[in-house]
Amino acid sequence: MSDLISSIPMLRTTITRLTSDMRFVGIFYIIVGALYSITIIGAILGIPLIISGLRLRESSDSFLSFMLSSDNNMLERALERQSRFFFIQKIFIIITLVFMVLYIIAIIVLIITVLPYLDSSMYYST
Numbered sequence: 001m002s003d004l005i006s007s008i009p010m011l012r013t014t015i016t017r018l019t020s021d022m023r024f025v026g027i028f029y030i031i032v033g034a035l036y037s038i039t040i041i042g043a044i045l046g047i048p049l050i051i052s053g054l055r056l057r058e059s060s061d062s063f064l065s066f067m068l069s070s071d072n073n074m075l076e077r078a079l080e081r082q083s084r085f086f087f088i089q090k091i092f093i094i095i096t097l098v099f100m101v102l103y104i105i106a107i108i109v110l111i112i113t114v115l116p117y118l119d120s121s122m123y124y125s126t
Helices: 002-007 009-036 040-069 072-125
Strands: none
Touching: 009 040, 040 072
16 A cells, blocks of 8 residues: 555645545534533534544544555554544434424424414404
């Protein structure tokens, strides 16, 4: 794998930028997760964000270690940590979509429930 890095100079640049972006996003997720975790209900959302931010930072560190040592195990670890980050994000997105659908259903039920009372109150006001 060390031949790969030396044979493709753009790969080194790409991995360097990737690790920088991964560090920033990881720190952002950790900070947002900590802010969410201030409340008990927010901790339900905050703890997965903190964990996924940590996984992304670990992946970034492993990519940097791979760049320095050309150790295939570090590349494997980096990709494994990155896949965990994306798995947590996938679960988070699915849960968010389910809650959005439930919210829309609740709004529709509320409108259907309240609508007949609005019509009858209009007749009394005129």
